[in-house]
Amino acid sequence: MTALSLKDLDIFYGDTQITYNVSLDIAEGESFALVGESGSGKSTVLKAIAGLAPQWTGKISVLGKARGHGVDRGFSRVCQMVFQDPYGSLHPRKTVDATLGEALTIHGIGDRSARVEEVMASVGLDRKFRFRFPHQLSGGQRQRVAIARALMLKPKILLLDEPTSALDVSVQAEILNLLKRLRREQNLTFLMVTHNLPVVSFLCDRLAVMRQGRIVEVAGIDELKRSELKEPYSRELMQISAAHAT
Template identity: 65%
Template sequence: MIDLKDVTIRYGDAAVVNNVTLSVEYGQSFALVGESGSGKSTILKVLAGQLSNWSGRIRLGEHELAHGRDKALVRLCQMVFQDPYGSLHPRKSVDAILSEPLAIHGIGQRDQRVQDAMAAVGLARKFRFRLPHQLSGGQRQRVAIARALMLDPPVLLLDEPTSALDVSVQAEVLNLLKALQEDRGLTYFMVTHDLPVVSFLCDRLAILRQGRVVEEATVDQLKQQAFRSPYGQELLSHSH
């Protein structure tokens, strides 16, 4: 579903990601882990079409990623951001936030689709006309997930999707993401530094250090603490 071949990403003259090659199967949940500054969010931004200064080859499904504004990309993948407060328009109601992608893409039955999306993420109807500041952090992240699903994309890009939430709410949102993936056969590409989240949600992971992949592993290897690279072992020791 996602295929990166020899991808290098630059900010100005500096390469922040070097020759990364990765592939993610249909319906798989894949995590890119590493400390801050390793380049993992940069890869996510390229997949989301937010950065164009990259070389190499990227494919999503049958779609070859272009360097400019890529309209087809919006229907293929959507991003759920780390901070649900920052990513939702403060003066738009939940209804307006969820209706907007449908309006932009000329999709009908808006009323029904908004209700279905709210039900899918476990938001009661009474929240439909509330503003983001009238919701809790967990409810806002549910709205952000619902918005990402409005166009039925096969891929969700998850940028530290629970790190801004209270611990009790993190579990609810992770359970929701797992259930949605199973129901809809979604492919997840997640960026995180939180290894327990990876072991709960993902099938495979790649460890990124200073813009390079140092190791790919299965979640079983993570659970058994059987990373092969010294840097992978270092990350394990920090996660306890």
């Protein structure tokens, strides 16, 4: 089954058009990356899918069901988003327990305590962190909380917006390994935004290259690893990424 389908997606902020005719089909269980320079529209695509950028035309389908504009409680049971900044995405005055339990309360799901502890364990957070506040956690621990929050409703799809870019390099590897394990264990579908091509090589099956709001190339991960991307802009991104890695 197709997990996510985008057809001729044009997204706007007011009178400004951000994306043009974005079309993608992402299979259930696939890990797919949107890559491109800042301002290319890739994060805006995630926001439109999540209901955070409701001004769009075209079609968004999630697990075969058309997605409406705006916030949809039913949609949130199958698709959740992990944001880039673990410092900004968690409420500073809510404990880990309150943050994780909030979605269960909103959706009327019981067995709260057991569910919170189960998800904390799945992301590698010791139960001793349950009643701590974000300022008492490291950056990596905060991002584990953010991932745990996204998993509370047992979604099928995670939207990942630069999930490691705000973290130290050593912590980045831990979070990437965690995401890879969670995808395998829970048969999750990932749509990830990143500018880091080594991250794409490690975590993803395919990628789409975006430039100025348009998809210019879709390729398999083997083509990326063999440096066989076809579009000049895609090859330029590979060169920039390689230069940053050295």
